[in-house]
Amino acid sequence: MIARHAGTVLVGQLAVMAFGVTDTIIAGRYSEHALAALSVGAAIFVSVYVSLMGVLQALLPVWAELHGAGRGDEVGRSVRQSLYLAGIAIAVGMVALLLPGGALRWTQVPAEMRGEVEAYLAVLAFALAPSLLFRLFSTLNQSLGKPQLVTWLQLASLVVKLPLSIWFTFGGAGLPAMGLVGCAWATLCVNWAMLGCAVWLLRSSAFYRGYALWERIEPPDWQQIRQFARLGVPGGLAVLVEVTSFTLMALFIARLGTAAAAAHQIASNLLAVAYMMPLSLAIATSARVSFWLGAGDAAKARHACRLGFELAMLCALVYAGAMVALRHELANVYSDNPEVIALAALLLPVVAVYHLADALQTLCVFVLRCYRVTLAPLVIYCAMLWGLGLGGSYLLAYRGLGPWPAMQSPLAFWIMSAGALVLTGLLFSALLRWTMQKRAS
Structure with a gap:
């Protein structure tokens, strides 16, 4: 059950990830400058989007438990109340994307990059609302154990996104070349189309009728919204720490030059593509764990958790091995610049270690949310990823750390971040084991 659910989610997630892959390849073929600007712009957008997505994704255990307990009539009202939380998230995200100047200056992104990055983010700001609302639709389907419709929509969107990105970026048929901003316009068009299809499905599909989703929306129920926030906000902040510890690397690396920024973007x-497998398994595992907790069967919840971990670590080993063995070939797909290819190939063995640790901690944090444990992971993330990972990376790259001189290389960021993530995974594993033993007793 978990493997089938995760496989369906994975196909859809890979289709969405292909948005970023195609934009990276297209920007790299357009110009090295566009690829470097994409590295910075994508880092900011991902930090904002994934953090807010984490707030909404954290509602999955709520709806999965209602489903497991046979309280389908309560799902519709809960979903309608979640729209208020989504509205707040959209407003916060749009402000951050429309006003990125402070972050660009603080991280000393070169002035020649800033104009293109700001134009790219301004378009994506208006793609944020449909993207987050579609994520709410996706979370609902995953909690009900029916991710197939979401996957089909994501696959169809890729068929539209690829030609639009090429056309808008390079121009043709009377349209001038837009460069990197063309990729953002393609994303905006596709996101609104996906949301339109999702709304049509919610209105027309017989599957959703038993959940009374289209009743008149109630006034805000602040008690329920606060419950959502207690689960979603720490989850979203934890994702913010995790993602910014990763994406801020791109902003700090940008000062090392376009070759370093481009190589980092490839890595x-x-x-990000490799991460889709543990993410899909984490979503599927948490849906099953919450379902069985809602049904009152703790033993089956633990069994689902154990199966999810076994599958995730096996897949992570396969991905990590492929990244090491094919590092030169993979880098060559993205760029024809020998300097960029060599530097990217140097980074990928460390990226493989990062991926193994990432798979472990992702499964842990999703399952911990099923048990309503959200504050402790946030504290661990702050200490490990921001403190040891990002802070240690900056020192090793630009100041020197202990007996090691400043490396002046993106490799410093990957080494320290991978080490911090390994420790995070081990701490999360211990926390999850303690939580499950406490629940069992």
Whole structure:
């Protein structure tokens, strides 16, 4: 059950990730400058989007438990109340994307990059609302154990996104070349189309009728919204720490030059693709764990958790091995610049270690949310990823750390971040084991 659910989610997640992959390849073929600007712009957008997505994704255990307890009539009202939380998230995200100047200056992104990055983010700001609302639709389907419709929509969107990105970026048929901003316009068009299809499905599909989703929306129930926030906000902040510890690397690396930024973007993109497997398994595992907790069967919840971990670590080993063995070939797909290819190939063995630790901690944090444990992971993330990972990376890259001189290389960021994530995974594993033993007793 978990493997089938995760496989369906994975196909859809890979389709969405292909948005970033295609944009990276298209920007790299357009110009090295566009690829470097994408590295910075994508880092900011991902930090904002994934953090807010984490707030909404954290509602999955709520709806899965209602489903497991046979309280389908309560799902519709809960979903309608979640729209208020989504509205707040959209407003916060749009402000951050429309006003990125402070972050660009603080991280000393070169002035020649800033104009293109700001134009790219301004378009994506208006793609944020449909993207987050579609994520709410996706979370609902995953909690009900029916991710197939979401996957089909995501696959269809990729068929539209690829030609639009190429056309808008390079121009043709009377349209001038837009460069990197063209990729953002393609994303905006596709996101609104996906949301339109999702709304049509919610209105027309017989599957959703038993959940009374289309009743008149109630006034805000602040007690329920606060419950959502107690679960979603720490989860979203934890994702913010995790993602910014990763994406801020791109902003700090940008000062090392376009070759370093481009190589880092290649490594980041490959890691993001690999991350889709543990993410899909974490979503599927948490849906099953919450379902069985809602049904009152703790033993089956633990069994689902154990199966999810076994599958995730096996898949992570396969991905990590492929990244090491094919590092030169993979880098060559993204760029024809020998300097960029060599530097990206140097990063990928460390990226493989990062991925193994990432798979472990992702499964842990999703399952911990099923048991309503959200504050402790946030504290661990702050200490490990921001403190040891990002802070240690900056020192090793630019100041020197202990007996090691400043490396002046993106490799410093990957080494320290991978080490911090390994420790995070081990701490999360211990926390999850303690939580499950406490629940059992």
